[in-house]
Amino acid sequence: MLDENIEIIKTKDGSVGLYDKKLDEIFHSIYGAKTEAFEKFIQPAKIIDNKHLKILDICYGIGYNTKCALENFKNISLIDCIEINKNLAFNSYKFSYRDDIDKIIKSNLEKNNLIHFYINDVRKIIKTLDKKYDIIFHDGFAPHKQSELWSEELILNISKLLDENGIYCTYNHSKPVLKALLNAGLFVGKTLKDNKTIGTCASFNKENILNPLNNYEIEELNTKSAITYKDPFLNFTHQEIIKKREEEIKNSNLMTLSHLKKIKLNQD
């Protein structure tokens, strides 16, 4: 059912997660695949209350975010899902979530009604989409493993698909990603749990951002640590992107994050 480099693991909320042996990277939080989908993707997106929700699920995997959206939003008119691994997407209904939702996924794999599957590199698909989405989930592997999923150019292309009142959600709260979202013209905020940041949301509508970045957090994005991943033609390898970023950091006149922290300490 799965590629040989992918292993099934049990996460702490009892739901099944996956681990990619080749990449040495987990697909889902060890604290709970289902919980993660709800807390980092669905909960922040609940600010959107449209009648006919259009959702874009980038890096669908086995579909926790889509399944959790189906469970929590009653007014979905369409979900477009992008995933590079056909095997995962096409077997996703076998990772049982809830009977009726598993059935919806299976039937849409056979005949697209509500859910459309785009099986290819997101960098190829993204330029072919022409809708505006109310909610966008972005759930790529971490940038130190797959920086091509977090480049400034990809994020700009994703932002072009976001409705002016829509919301973008990701678990990623790294500085280069926050900076790329700001550079795309979005208001950016934190997804919080027990006062800790567990993810990021962004919107062109300021009112959708409940916990905006504070002044200091924005200042941090003007340091070297927030230099974005660059993938100008959306075709660089991860290694090329990392190498280019390292060169850019080396040649940059921006302050380092530790320097900024020292200045702030001395001011206090």
Ligand SMILES: C[S@@+](CC[C@H](N)C(=O)[O-])C[C@H]1O[C@@H](n2cnc3c(N)ncnc32)[C@H](O)[C@@H]1O
């Ligand atoms: C962190 S996992 C996502 C987990 C997923 N949301 C779920 O609920 O199972 C990252 C996913 O990105 C997919 N992926 C990796 N590179 C991709 C690319 N270039 N384009 C689209 N999907 C990609 C992987 O196959 C994997 O399923």
